Amino acid sequence: MAEANWYVVHTYSGYENKVKANIEKTIENRHLEEEILEVRVPLQDVVEVKNGAKKVVQKKLFPGYVLINMVMNDDTWYVVRNTRGVTGFVGPGSKPVPLTEAEMKPLGIRTENVSIDFAEGDMIVVVAGAWKDTVGVVQRIDYSKQTATINVELFGRETPVEISFAEVRKSQ
Numbered sequence: 001m002a003e004a005n006w007y008v009v010h011t012y013s014g015y016e017n018k019v020k021a022n023i024e025k026t027i028e029n030r031h032l033e034e035e036i037l038e039v040r041v042p043l044q045d046v047v048e049v050k051n052g053a054k055k056v057v058q059k060k061l062f063p064g065y066v067l068i069n070m071v072m073n074d075d076t077w078y079v080v081r082n083t084r085g086v087t088g089f090v091g092p093g094s095k096p097v098p099l100t101e102a103e104m105k106p107l108g109i110r111t112e113n114v115s116i117d118f119a120e121g122d123m124i125v126v127v128a129g130a131w132k133d134t135v136g137v138v139q140r141i142d143y144s145k146q147t148a149t150i151n152v153e154l155f156g157r158e159t160p161v162e163i164s165f166a167e168v169r170k171s172q
Contacts, residue, residue: 004037004071005098008090013064015085016041020066022083035076038069042107072096116165123171126163135171
């Protein structure tokens with residue numbers, strides 16, 4: 001299988017979230033989960049002061065652009081290029097150019113492979129953060145975000161919680 005890279009897609013301004021939703025729906029409908037791995041609208045926290053009150057608001061880091069982690073082939077190119085609201089890939093002519101490691105670093109996107117000593121179905125203990133000392137079974141592992149999703153009991157219900165690899169260890 002070819003390697004997945006991050007690509008930048010240009011959209012109509014204000015359509016970023018709609019494009020993200022449309023691409024994710026198409027991934028689901030066409031079963032392209034193995035080829036289009038992630039769609040992101042980069043956000044940043046901005047402090048706004050209105051009437052003397054500070055408020056933290058999330059704003060788009062790059063209005064008019066969406067980041068996509070995908071394996072580039074004719075099918076994935078066609079799906080993304082023909083999504084409503086997409087004007088094209090960023091790159092010369094019709095050839096999309098993947099982002100380099102240096103370009104991705106300031107965006108907070110980690111690509112280095114991390115080896116972990118647990119897998120889906122394993123029991124893990126959370127060793128840091130808000131869920132410290134919580135024990136759960138790994139439901140899903142996301143290497144691109146470097147997180148594990150576990151089910152924890154919250155108010156008598158099983159609730160999925162996403163936890164960073166750095167905050168967990170395998171239970172003995």
